[in-house]
Amino acid sequence: MTRGERKTLWLGLAFISPWIVGVLVFALYPVVASIGYSFCDYDVLSKPVWVGAMNYRDMALDAVFWKSLRNTLFFAAWALPLGLVVSLFTAVLLNQPVRGRSLFRTIFFLPSLVPVVAGGMIWLWILNGRFGLLNAGLAAIGIEGPQWLADENWTKPSIILMSLWGVGNTVVIYLAALQDVPRSLYESAELDGAGAWTKLRRITIPLISPVIYFNLIMGIIGSLQVFAQPFVMLGGGPNRSALFYAVYLYQNAFEYRQMGYACAMAWVLFILILILTWAATRTTRRHIYYAGE
Numbered sequence: 001m002t003r004g005e006r007k008t009l010w011l012g013l014a015f016i017s018p019w020i021v022g023v024l025v026f027a028l029y030p031v032v033a034s035i036g037y038s039f040c041d042y043d044v045l046s047k048p049v050w051v052g053a054m055n056y057r058d059m060a061l062d063a064v065f066w067k068s069l070r071n072t073l074f075f076a077a078w079a080l081p082l083g084l085v086v087s088l089f090t091a092v093l094l095n096q097p098v099r100g101r102s103l104f105r106t107i108f109f110l111p112s113l114v115p116v117v118a119g120g121m122i123w124l125w126i127l128n129g130r131f132g133l134l135n136a137g138l139a140a141i142g143i144e145g146p147q148w149l150a151d152e153n154w155t156k157p158s159i160i161l162m163s164l165w166g167v168g169n170t171v172v173i174y175l176a177a178l179q180d181v182p183r184s185l186y187e188s189a190e191l192d193g194a195g196a197w198t199k200l201r202r203i204t205i206p207l208i209s210p211v212i213y214f215n216l217i218m219g220i221i222g223s224l225q226v227f228a229q230p231f232v233m234l235g236g237g238p239n240r241s242a243l244f245y246a247v248y249l250y251q252n253a254f255e256y257r258q259m260g261y262a263c264a265m266a267w268v269l270f271i272l273i274l275i276l277t278w279a280a281t282r283t284t285r286r287h288i289y290y291a292g293e
Contacts, residue, residue, distance in 0.1 A: 038263040048260065055264035065265070067240055068248040074156055075244065076223035079163045084215060087167040091174030092200065105175070112168030120232035123162045124149070149234060152241035159230055159242060163223075170215055177211035178204070209288045216284070220276050224269065245269060 001009070013020075038055055040048035059065050094105050111119070126133045127148035135145030148158040181204060189199050205212070227246035230236075236243040249269070253262035 034263040034266060037260050038267055040260045042260040042263075043257040044259050045257070051260070055261045056268075058261065059264060059268065064240065064243070064248065068243045068245045071156060071241070071243055072224055072226070072245040075160060075163075075226060076220070078157075079160045079226075080216075080219045080223045082160065083164060083167055083170065083219060084212065086164050087170035087215070088174055088212070090167065091171045091178060092204065094171065095175060095178045105171075108171055109168035112166045114166075116228040117232050119162075119166070120229050123158075123165070123229075124233055127158050127162075150238060152238045155234060155237040155242040159226070159233075162229055163226075170219075173211060173215060174208065177208040181207045206289045210290060213280075213284055213288050216280055217277055220280060221273055224273055224276070 037048055039050060039052055041051045041054070042048035090108060094101065094108065098104075114122070125131075129135060129145070129147035129150055132145070132148070134148070138145040146154045148154050185203050185207075186199055189203060194202070225246050226244055227250065230242045230244050231247050231250070234242040236247065245265070246269075249262050249265045252258045252265065
C-alpha cells in the first residue's frame with residue numbers, strides 16, 4: 001500500500017470506528033460471554049462460578065422448560081403457516097387494480113405500526129371473556145365465546161389469532177415482489193384460458209418463491225422468539241399455558257437471577273433455530289425459482 005492508500009484506510013476506519021466499537025461491545029462481547037456464563041452459576045450480582053454442564057443437565061430435567069418449549073413449538077406450528085398464507089392472499093388482493101387500493105394498503109399496514117405493548121393492551125380488551133369485542137360479535141350471531149385469556153385451552157389460540165393482526169410488514173414485502181412479476185405472463189395465461197387460481201399457482205407463487213422463502217426463515221426466527229405479547233397480556237397464563245420459551249428465559253435471567261441458566265437456554269434456542277432454518281432450506285431449495293439461474 002502506498003502512503004496515500006494507508007492514510008485513506010485509517011481515515012475510513014476512523015469514520016466507522018463508532019460502529020466497530022458498538023459491534024464489539026454490544027454484540028460480539030455479550031455473545032462470547034454468554035457461552036462462558038452458560039457453564040457457570042451466575043446471578044449477575046456475584047462472580048460466576050464454573051459448574052460445567054450443570055445448567056444443561058438441569059434444563060433436561062426441568063418440566064417447566066419442556067412445557068415452555070412445547071408451547072412455543074405449538075405457537076410456531078400454527079402461527080407461522082397461517083401468517084404466511086394470510087399475508088400472501090392479502091397481498092394478492094391488495095395488488096388488484098381497484099379503486100382506493102392505496103387506502104386499503106394503508107389500513108392493512110397500520111396495525112404493524114402500533115407499539116407491541118399498546119397492541120397487547122388493545123387485544124386484552126378485544127379478548128376479554130365478559131366484555132370483549134370478539135365475544136360480543138360472536139354473541140350477535142348466537143355463538144357463546146370462550147374465556148380467551150382465562151381458559152388454558154384458549155390462551156395459545158388467542159396469541160396465534162393476535163399474531164395475524166400484525167402481518168402488515170410481510171404483506172408489504174409480498175406486494176413488492178408481486179410488482180416484479182411480468183404482466184405478459186398473466187396475459188399469455190389468460191389467452192390460454194387460465195383462471196385466477198391457475199395463475200396464482202403456476203405463475204405468481206413460483207416467481208415470488210424467493211420472497212416466500214425469506215418470509216419463512218424470518219417467520220421461524222420470529223415465532224420461536226415470541227415474547228412481548230404473551231408477557232404483557234398473560235405473563236405465563238393459567239397453568240403456564242402461555243409460558244413461551246423467551247418468557248421463561250427472561251424470568252430466569254431477570255426475575256430468578258439465574259443468568260447462567262438463562263444463557264444456556266439462549267444457546268439451546270439458537271441451536272434449535274439453526275436446525276429448523278437448515279431443515280427449511282434443505283426442504284424448500286428445489287422449489288425456489290430464481291430468475292437469474
